[in-house]
Amino acid sequence: MLFEDLKRLVNGTQLPLHEVVLSYEMLENGEDPQTLKNDLSKLLKIMLEISDKIYGKKFQTLTGLTGENGFLLSKVDDGLLGEFIHCAVVTAISMSENNASMGRIVACPTAGSCGVIPGIFYALKKIKKLDFETLLNGFIVAGGIGEIIAAKATISGAVSGCQAEIGTATAMAAAGLTYCMNGNIEMVESAASISLKSLMGLVCDPVGGFVEVPCVKRNGTAVGVAVVASQMALAGIESVIPFDEVVDAMKKVGKSLPESLKETALGGVASTPTARKILKDIIENLG
Numbered sequence: 001m002l003f004e005d006l007k008r009l010v011n012g013t014q015l016p017l018h019e020v021v022l023s024y025e026m027l028e029n030g031e032d033p034q035t036l037k038n039d040l041s042k043l044l045k046i047m048l049e050i051s052d053k054i055y056g057k058k059f060q061t062l063t064g065l066t067g068e069n070g071f072l073l074s075k076v077d078d079g080l081l082g083e084f085i086h087c088a089v090v091t092a093i094s095m096s097e098n099n100a101s102m103g104r105i106v107a108c109p110t111a112g113s114c115g116v117i118p119g120i121f122y123a124l125k126k127i128k129k130l131d132f133e134t135l136l137n138g139f140i141v142a143g144g145i146g147e148i149i150a151a152k153a154t155i156s157g158a159v160s161g162c163q164a165e166i167g168t169a170t171a172m173a174a175a176g177l178t179y180c181m182n183g184n185i186e187m188v189e190s191a192a193s194i195s196l197k198s199l200m201g202l203v204c205d206p207v208g209g210f211v212e213v214p215c216v217k218r219n220g221t222a223v224g225v226a227v228v229a230s231q232m233a234l235a236g237i238e239s240v241i242p243f244d245e246v247v248d249a250m251k252k253v254g255k256s257l258p259e260s261l262k263e264t265a266l267g268g269v270a271s272t273p274t275a276r277k278i279l280k281d282i283i284e285n286l287g
């Protein structure tokens with residue numbers, strides 16, 4: 001699937017983008033659109049239910065390096081963030097800490113990046129009070145963006161760095177958010193493109209190989225990127241580079257990243273003196 005194909009179909013049929021995404025899936029993979037819609041509806045419901053349960057909670061994670069960040073942020077007022085982003089970031093961080101404590105998540109698109117999309121959709125539900133059908137349509141559009149990246153490049157941090165995990169989640173979230181806020185297909189494309197460009201080159205460097213540091217907080221800050229990219233696109237700011245080309249560029253960057261920056265925990269913040277000491281302490285405690 002290419003974004004260009006989606007644009008051509010939307011402009012040619014005048015069907016809404018979410019319906020075109022479902023139809024395209026049928027053409028490409030033979031999936032019945034209604035069945036796919038039902039499956040995505042179930043996933044979104046589960047994601048929103050989990051978000052409700054874990055919002056601002058404390059977690060006992062594998063290393064103890066994270067687990068209280070969502071709680072801490074939930075205890076202060078929205079301050080610099082505003083109500084929508086505050087809710088989205090608390091959800092994203094809490095979901096990521098829930099993952100780090102082996103809690104139930106929807107890996108959307110991956111476990112490491114599981115906070116960004118729930119963050120945006122839970123805030124759309126809780127703060128913007130959008131109905132489920134609108135959220136589902138946005139979720140389908142987000143899925144289309146993820147599908148394009150997975151088909152053209154990868155969504156694996158081990159293959160292309162965190163740009164492929166959190167970068168993809170952020171592009172999906174920005175696209176879904178823009179669609180939920182009545183953005184047209186050009187705006188959806190720009191929101192996804194601006195997000196992915198903003199996180200291009202992001203390395204995968206989990207301390208000790210645990211999906212906690214820097215992953216948990218990165219899920220939170222990525223929400224900010226998604227919201228800003230979406231608001232820019234909704235204001236009419238266009239991405240100069242089309243989405244399909246941004247994905248190609250991301251793939252090339254991924255190929256040029258050294259192995260130390262692809263989930264091996266040998267580079268980035270994972271190779272700092274503090275990270276090495278933390279890992280040594282964890283191993284000693286285990287022994």
Ligand code: SF4
Binds near residue numbers: 112166203204205206
């Ligand atoms: S740093 Fe690596 S493990 Fe952590 S979220 Fe990013 S891609 Fe996943």
